[in-house]
Amino acid sequence: MRSSPLYLQKLGKCIDHKISVISRGRKGRERQRSKMMMKGEFWSNLGSTMAAIMFAYAMFRQYLPPQLQDYMFRYGKKLSNLFYPYIHVTFDEYTGERMKKSEAFSAIQNYLSDKSSANAKRLKADVVKDSQSLVLSMDYNEEITDEFDGVKLWWSANRSTPKTQQFSFYPAADEKRYYVLKFHKRDREFVTGTYLKHVMKQGKAIAADNRQRKLYSNGGGQGSYGPRNGTTWTHVAFEHPATFDTLAMDEKKKNVIKKDLLKFSKGKDYYAKIGKAWKRGYLLYGPPGTGKSTMVAAMANFLNYDVYDLELTTVKNNVELRRLLIETSNKSIIVIEDIDCSLDLTGQREGKKKKKKDDKSEEGSDPISSMSQNEEKKESEVTLSGLLNFIDGIWSACGGERIIVFTTNHVEKLDPALIRRGRMDKHIEMSYCRFEAFKVLAKNYLDIDSHPLFGEIERLLEETDMTPADVAENLMLKSDDDEEDEACLKCLIEALEAGKEEARKKAEEEEKPKEESEQEQPVEEVVTEDVKSAKEVKENGVIH
Numbered sequence: 004m005r006s007s008p009l010y011l012q013k014l015g016k017c018i019d020h021k022i023s024v025i026s027r028g029r030k031g032r033e034r035q036r037s038k039m040m041m042k043g044e045f046w047s048n049l050g051s052t053m054a055a056i057m058f059a060y061a062m063f064r065q066y067l068p069p070q071l072q073d074y075m076f077r078y079g080k081k082l083s084n085l086f087y088p089y090i091h092v093t094f095d096e097y098t099g100e101r102m103k104k105s106e107a108f109s110a111i112q113n114y115l116s117d118k119s120s121a122n123a124k125r126l127k128a129d130v131v132k133d134s135q136s137l138v139l140s141m142d143y144n145e146e147i148t149d150e151f152d153g154v155k156l157w158w159s160a161n162r163s164t165p166k167t168q169q170f171s172f173y174p175a176a177d178e179k180r181y182y183v184l185k186f187h188k189r190d191r192e193f194v195t196g197t198y199l200k201h202v203m204k205q206g207k208a209i210a211a212d213n214r215q216r217k218l219y220s221n222g223g224g225q226g227s228y229g230p231r232n233g234t235t236w237t238h239v240a241f242e243h244p245a246t247f248d249t250l251a252m253d254e255k256k257k258n259v260i261k262k263d264l265l266k267f268s269k270g271k272d273y274y275a276k277i278g279k280a281w282k283r284g285y286l287l288y289g290p291p292g293t294g295k296s297t298m299v300a301a302m303a304n305f306l307n308y309d310v311y312d313l314e315l316t317t318v319k320n321n322v323e324l325r326r327l328l329i330e331t332s333n334k335s336i337i338v339i340e341d342i343d344c345s346l347d348l349t350g351q352r353e354g355k356k357k358k359k360k361d362d363k364s365e366e367g368s369d370p371i372s373s374m375s376q377n378e379e380k381k382e383s384e385v386t387l388s389g390l391l392n393f394i395d396g397i398w399s400a401c402g403g404e405r406i407i408v409f410t411t412n413h414v415e416k417l418d419p420a421l422i423r424r425g426r427m428d429k430h431i432e433m434s435y436c437r438f439e440a441f442k443v444l445a446k447n448y449l450d451i452d453s454h455p456l457f458g459e460i461e462r463l464l465e466e467t468d469m470t471p472a473d474v475a476e477n478l479m480l481k482s483d484d485d486e487e488d489e490a491c492l493k494c495l496i497e498a499l500e501a502g503k504e505e506a507r508k509k510a511e512e513e514e515k516p517k518e519e520s521e522q523e524q525p526v527e528e529v530v531t532e533d534v535k536s537a538k539e540v541k542e543n544g545v546i547h
């Protein structure tokens with residue numbers, strides 16, 4: 004059976020397969036051996052080439068005269084530049100005689116921090132000054148590729164330490180840090196004209212986003228060297244959470260303000276074109292608790308600006324006021340709260356003017372009295388004209404964009420000169436809470452958009468004047484209970500009804516004296532008649 008033709012056939016096939024496997028294995032081994040030989044050859048060739056180059060270089064250094072060496076180096080470099088198509092631009096960290104930190108370096112650092120976190124393999128982590136955010140940047144000797152408008156560019160971060168070792172308390176003080184930008188020479192115009200501008204703009208915008216905003220105040224208080232006066236700004240981190248989304252106000256009005264703010268913040272060229280200082284004045288007026296201060300915080304958060312809370316009562320005089328103004332940074336909102344209480348501004352300008360005239364005429368005649376008057380001037384407070392100068396005088400144009408906000412509960416008390424258009428460009432009334440504003444508060448405080456009690460609340464809010472602060476107080480949850488929502492709304496309804504009742508009683512009480520006076524009118528007339536006749540007697544000596 005074993006010697007059957009079928010068995011022989013199978014055996015033949017098996018032998019054939021084995022032979023092919025053996026031959027394939029041999030071929031593979033041969034191929035591998037030849038590859039290894041080629042590699043060995045390559046390395047031995049490279050080694051000998053390097054040795055030859057080193058030898059030639061040593062000969063060159065030893066036997067050629069130094070001038071000839073310099074000459075050859077210079078021309079060698081020129082020759083290599085001819086074939087090397089890339090341009091390198093270096094951006095040092097410090098520039099100028101006074102070793103000022105370069106703005107370009109900082110902008111590039113910010114610009115690259117975004118790219119580095121996505122592309123670089125070795126990164127450095129750092130905390131931005133005065134900020135809580137962690138920023139990643141590429142490590143030294145790392146290179147990343149950037150692409151802009153289809154053009155490829157390479158950035159590398161470098162540092163160099165001087166070869167001569169100097170004694171220094173700060174080991175890294177002598178270290179020079181710089182960025183190098185590499186690009187093809189055909190893109191020279193694009194890089195210098197467009198790309199670098201884009202990098203600077205982006206870098207500055209990132210810096211503005213990352214910076215910790217500050218709330219400055221000039222109020223007195225205890226400094227490290229004794230009591231502080233109002234002439235210096237001190238600051239804390241600005242962390243007010245108010246935004247336009249949480250501000251209870253008519254939606255349309257809110258949008259108009261937001262639009263206006265945006266237009267202002269982007270209006271650098273426009274203001275330059277029309278020849279006006281880049282600033283805008285807002286007057287916020289309305290009863291206490293209607294959200295004036297909250298609006299200022301929302302504005303600052305919306306524009307990412309710093310806030311300067313200017314306390315006029317602690318500013319001694321106009322000179323100090325000017326100094327404080329000059330010290331404010333751009334991208335800031337300068338607020339004077341309760342302007343009507345800060346100064347006696349009503350008609351003060353006229354009074355002061357007269358006083359100044361009198362002072363001038365008396366000056367020179369009596370040195371002692373003029374000295375005492377000078378003393379008095381030192382004590383004198385900020386005048387309306389000083390404040391007007393602060394708003395739109397020649398000094399107001401120093402620095403960049405600024406918003407000036409006045410808040411007041413009594414707009415009618417202010418001198419019209421102070422709030423005329425052009426000074427206070429936008430007058431915003433912060434009024435009592437109506438249904439639109441209530442809906443925002445209900446969303447903020449209770450996280451509800453609708454409720455069966457909303458209808459009643461809407462009706463009551465139309466009839467009763469209640470400030471958003473009071474409405475908010477009623478919506479404050481006392482516990483996490485879901486039923487608490489309804490309890491809050493009912494509480495608000497009760498408060499509104501009580502307010503309505505109170506208003507009705509007040510109106511009645513106001514009506515009473517009027518009615519009484521109307522009833523007493525004839526008597527009054529008689530009295531006035533009597534007074535008239537008495538006057539006539541006095542003036543003319545006539546008795547009727």
Ligand SMILES: Nc1ncnc2c1ncn2[C@@H]1O[C@H](COP(=O)(O)OP(=O)(O)OP(=O)(O)O)[C@@H](O)[C@H]1O
Nearest residue numbers: 249250251290291292293294295296297471472475
């Ligand atoms: N329009 C509003 N939107 C949201 N919250 C408001 C609003 N108005 C008032 N509030 C709330 O009431 C509190 C007081 O408001 P705010 O201090 O802004 O009032 P104000 O108008 O500045 O009052 P005052 O005239 O007394 O300075 C705020 O903390 C805020 O929670």
Ligand SMILES: [Mg+2]
Nearest residue numbers: 295296340410
């Ligand atoms: Mg306020």
